[in-house]
Amino acid sequence: MQKHLVAMGDSLTEGIGDEVKDVQLKSWVAHFAEFHQPALKVTNLAKRGLLSHQIRSTQLEETLSHNPDIVSLIAGGNDVLKDGWNPEQYQVDMEFMVQQLTQQRPDVAIMTSTLPDFTLRLPLPSEKKKIMKEQLLEANEIIRSIGERHDLLLIDFWNHPLSQEPTVWSQDLVHPNSVGYQEIGKIVYKEYAQWQEKK
Template sequence: MWKHFVAIGDSFTEGIGDEVEETPLKSWVHHFAELHEPTLKYTNLAKRGLITKEIRLKQLEEALALEPDLVSLIAGANDILKGRWNFNEYKSEMELMIDALSKSGAAVIIGNLPDFTARLPLPDEKKRVIKEQLLQANEVVRSLSSEYKLMPIDFWNHPIAEDDTFWSKDLIHPNSIGYRKIGEIIFNRCSI
């Protein structure tokens, strides 16, 4: 169905985390591509540590130049977890990327953010602030998904978000089994 899949984003899409149960550490992008028959050609441009604006500045133009027919965008965790949250900037950056990707003719997978506060050992007030910001980011994702008719992945409400067996010791990144599971979740969502 698709010929070339391009993934943009941060460490969640790059695929950093712990290797567990002798399962090689590979990004969810790799697992997602392997589930296709034949294996889907892909380019993973995601890099750890980037906030949403940096993803746009460093990855969007390159992604568009590759002329993909399928693109994924999952962003915003670093904006929040690094204490650099700015709702208006996040909304603007996401809109700019989604608009450009949609106008290119590519189908777009977009993911919301899981509830990191369910796992992170933080003071209650800090958890409350982070949760509020995550909900704001996820509302932007929901709104854009509806407006642009994207393929949304709901990590907030998926059971994987609260199952510690899928997460690395840092409690932020999936582990090798988690990335495999996420690849399956996204594949199943895109096969609907």
């Protein structure tokens, strides 16, 4: 029976960015699906600009309705980049979504990731950059903690060399470009395949 991947999240998962080097702009989810054999059914619910509580309120119910085999849940970039970072609310939202997914289907494979370091690229005043970095570290600590408690596949983009590679980012310096999404798809698939072998 064909496995079903449902992707939840914001613009990073939707696939917003620049098309470069004759590489078609597609989400990393689409690239992941191309690498996966046998073929996957894919539903990408991610939408740009959403905070974690908005992802929870607009995507969780539909995700559950699909009873997916694999779920990608990457969120938090907008929570940190927009004013009003609330780590307690972020943790509640992420924890709730993971709990609902695993309660419905204990064998569901949930993929998530730490957030990349946007401060490496964004031209921000030093004090603003310091605050953002602290918030990103706080968000990533929450993600790591949830990942460990629920045995999620956690891709560590904070420490990955790709986050420091200037050629894979769009002109806005926040979103990957088409090459970046292709590389992310490769990375996630490789780690997913290794993770599945250990189960």
